[in-house]
Amino acid sequence: MSFIDRFSTYHLDILREIGNIGAGHAATSLSKLLNQKIDMTVPAVRLVSFDEMMDIAGGPDRVIVSVFLRIEGDAPGSMFFIVPPEQADRLVRDLTGDTSFTFTTSAVNEMAFSAILELGNILSGSYLSSLSDFTQLSIQPSVPSVSVDMVGAVLSFGLLELSQQSDHAIVVDTSLNEGESTGEEVNGHFFLLPDPDSFETIFNALGVTAYE
């Protein structure tokens, strides 16, 4: 029996709460950085096939700006912060005050990459530290890495550990929206993908029997 078959909705609720706490802290950080209101959606915990996971992010062909990091320590896993290129532009422009930055041309813009990397770093850092506080587990983010490429190419990298055990992934998906009245919105997604063995660690740390 695959590890995924042994989950109940109760377990999924716990993962949803983890996404809620993590992304809540991340949204606060982003709000402080940009000095504006940031809205957060109720997290979705989805059990999806690999192809469905690509569709959540807009389809395997779609170009996306992603910050990826590995979670190291007691409960290893992968984490993505992804935003569409046009919205990454807006984030970087808001952050730096320079309106010439763009991810949509092929020319590599070191400053824009560096800014979005740091943004991803801060947001995932606050996500993970609140997760660590909540579970009392020791977890650290790796140095993040940024990539502007196709959804399929980027996300499949975070599925490698998982793919050795299953053809499905459990994704804790939270989106952040910039609640401005400009009509434009920043839709960023956080994907938390714990490695298969980490689920048990997380549940045990919260005093829940992993498998009922």
Add this chain to the structure above:
Amino acid sequence: MNETISIVKVGIADFNIVQAPNTIRTSGLGSCVGVVLFDSNSKFAGMAHVMLPTSTMAKETKTNIAKYADTAIPALIQVLLDKGVKKYAMKAKIAGGAQMFQFSSSSDMMRIGPRNVEAVKEQLKKVRIPLISEDCGGNSGRTIEFHPRTGVLEIRTVNKGVSHI
């Protein structure tokens, strides 16, 4: 003459076959490798989207044979044989195996792209199918589409446009 051409899509860790005039495509290859086996006479082609190098890595109870290089290629050959394609007529083209992220810590999982390419080539050598052309490595994602009628593999990347091998 009017004919409808459909595109067969291959998902992650999946394979499928096609006959001309239809084409076969897989999207968003990163560290994964797209393997095309084709016969230019019967115009049959098969494509696999390989995710991991070897099935010895599998910890799953029911192995998805399309996921691993060492199981996907023999299985794809068998499907083509069932369609009447002769093994000696099969040729191969491959693309993918990129390094999407640069990390300082070089664990085995981090260089999965090159390992996938090595494993696919080794497997092709083992089953004695000639590798005609390849577009591997680098650090861009690829979407590939194979045209069995012409034997051309079309490769699209985000920054470098379209190329044909």
